[in-house]
Amino acid sequence: MPLPIFGKSHKSPADVVKNLKEALVQIEKGDKKSDKAIEEVNKWLQTVKGIIYGQEGQEPNSEQVAQLAQETYNANVLPMLIKNLAKLEFESKKDVAQIFNNLLRRQIGTRSPTVEYLCARPEILITLVKGYEMPEIAVTCGSMLRECIRHDHLAKVLLHHESFYHFFTYVEVSSFDIASDAFSTFKDLITKHKTICAEFLDTNYDKFFGEYQKLLNSENYVTRRQSLKLLGELLLDRHNFNVMTRYISNPDNLKLMMNLLREKSKSIQFEAFHVFKVFVANPNKPRPIADILLRNRERLVDFLSNFHNDRTEDEQFNDEKAYLIKQIQEMRA
Amino acid sequence: MPILDLANAGFQAYAYIDEASCGAVKVYATKKGGHRFACKMWQLEKLADRCGFQHAIEEVQWLKLLRHTNIVPFYAAIVCDRHILIATHLSDMGSALNVIEKDYKVGFPESALVSITKQLSQALNYLHSQYILHRSIRASHVLLDSQGGVRLTGFKHCIRLNEHGLGKIHPINEFSEHLSDSLLWLAPEVLSQNVSGYGLPSDIYSLGITICEMANGFPPFTDMSPLQMLYEKTRGTTPRLLDSTTIGPEGSADHHQHHFSAGLHKLVAACLSIRPEDRPNASQLTTTNSFFKETKRPQTLRSLLPGVKLITEDTNKLTTIEEMDDSREVSTMDQFTQWDF
Secondary structure (H helix, E strand, O other): OOOHHHOOOOOOHHHHHHHHHHHHHHHHHOOOOHHHHHHHHHHHHHHHHHHHHOOOOOOOOHHHHHHHHHHHHHOOHHHHHHHOHHHOOHHHHHHHHHHHHHHHHOOEOOEOHHHHHHHOOHHHHHHHHHHHHOOOOHHHHHHHHHHHHOOHHHHHHHHOOHHHHHHHHHOOOOEHHHHHHHHHHHHHHHHOOHHHHHHHHHHOHHHHHHHHHHHHOOOOHHHHHHHHHHHHHHHHOHHHHHHHHHHOOOHHHHHHHHHHHOOOOHHHHHHHHHHHHHHHHOOOOOHHHHHHHHHOHHHHHHHHHOOOOOOOOOHHHHHHHHHHHHHHHHOOO | OOOOOHHHHOEEEEEEEEEOOOOEEEEEEEOOOOOEEEEEEEEOOOOOOHHHHHHHHHHHHHHHHOOOOOEOOEEEEEEEOOEEEEEEOOOOOEEHHHHHHHOOOOOOOHHHHHHHHHHHHHHHHHHHHOOEEOOOOOHHHEEEEOOOEEEEOOOOOOEEOOOOOOOOOOOEOOOOHHHHHHHHHOOHHHHOOOOOOEOOHHHHHHHHHHHHHHHHOOOOOOOOOHHHHHHHHHOOOOOOOOOOOOOOOOOOHHHHOOOOOHHHHHHHHHHOOOOHHHOOOHHHHHOHHHOOOOOOOOOOHHHHOOOOOOHHHOOOHHHOOOOOOOHHHOOOOOOOOOOOO
16 A cells, blocks of 8 residues: 655555565675665664654554554564674664664653563663673663663663673773763663662662772773763662662771762862761761771861862852751760 | 774874863874874863763763764764863864864855855755754854865754654654753744644754854854844744845944845745745755756865865964863862871
């Protein structure tokens, strides 16, 4: 049946997906024809985009979109696109991400069919994570991952898979563009769905913070600064009360923060302050924590009195600082 | 496109190009092979506010996502001490603003303006076909290369319009504080921040202002307070190219020397139409047929702007190899406090 509304293409969604798949199979074979197939994929991805985004000035036809989505699931085109992503043309890679992200947002009533599809095939998610190891597709995979993480089911799958711990390596790679993208994905994973995240951090406390400590001690300034800031956010989130209690009971963590307060970077000092304050504000300080604070009482009071005095406009910071100084002064052995 | 392995290759700073809002832009070269590239250094300690840091990330992500002849090619980004270095292709004439300030104080000749406008429109057409709005078109973001032509940069304010996959392009209302560093170039509908919002045509308005900036040697409305500028823009005052036909006897003698064609005047007026829907779109601007006859054959920017001294020719600048110095940003606090653990 011709579909004049789609301009040049008179193909039905089923045909479009069939053609796309055939081209992808050619690419997988990797023979002489694959160059041609890469162009073909580029062309069919454009057509797919035309269907799901609509043409200029025209809303997409929901029936066509539904058909297209269904065909995509049936033909298992999504995993093929992701598996062969690195081989596709520059613009095609972006198209894949746009199509993938669009399909993920699709809802039928309360159902999200693409989410259900991916839940049944977690290996697709893991392939996306591994994408961070290939510079030419890292950021594209990152954008798809963050779209997945918006859905709690998919976030949970990713958190509980061993590949989650690869992120501790990805956020430290030397390419800033990749490392910062990995960091925002990592942050989404451990903050987006409060209950799931809190439960994860609580059960995996030792392993997680064992790795996290390395980020806080990283040679890379950006890693250090970002991970310190995120730590502050994690500890101050009420959902993470258990995690916070454990974290601020460990004297090694306190020592690390006190040392970071003396870093030569002012931004790092400032972020460290926001973690340090939690140790001091804790009304039930364990003995070892109280001991360290007491032993350094005079020095801390002096130090804090001169700490970032130029931040005169930040009222909250100044209130907190005054509170900490008072707390430390009033501590009794 | 060469892939620069900055982290391992080793590189040295050679010459200073410009001061951007976030830090200095310099010419660097790899130690091996001496491959030259431009490098923008984001001084992270200066960007103490957290959103400045976010801008660095966004700029890199956009640069990575865009690939077009008229968009500056991205090479690499690394963290180096307390800086982020963003390495891109070196445009040897610097930005259009550099050229105005150094060599063309009263503006560019028409042939150069036409060539630059066309190439900029191609970059905009590439962005707009993906529903990406640049939001910061200005001479300082237009890089000129003696052989390679025009390359657009300054992507930190980019925004995608159809994020949610709608067929119709919906206008947006977003006006974050950081847009204010380009107030002079922003379209009236962006500035008025009203419910009808703004869309792709707002970049065309900024292009119009940028053409005036390059033709006149300074951007229009420079002499006004922001409030007055806003008032003038929203009541429909359209800036013009300054030449013998548009300025009276009291105008500067230099601008009296200019004679721009009727076509160029028409093009600028169209871009600066107060109603967004009256402006030409980027694709229409890529062929300027409707405004004037096409030039017979394409000329290099080198021949169109012969007065420019290339960054790479400026040997005085190329001698010093400097260390990155941000000692001022380092805390002056007592770092000798020792904790007793």
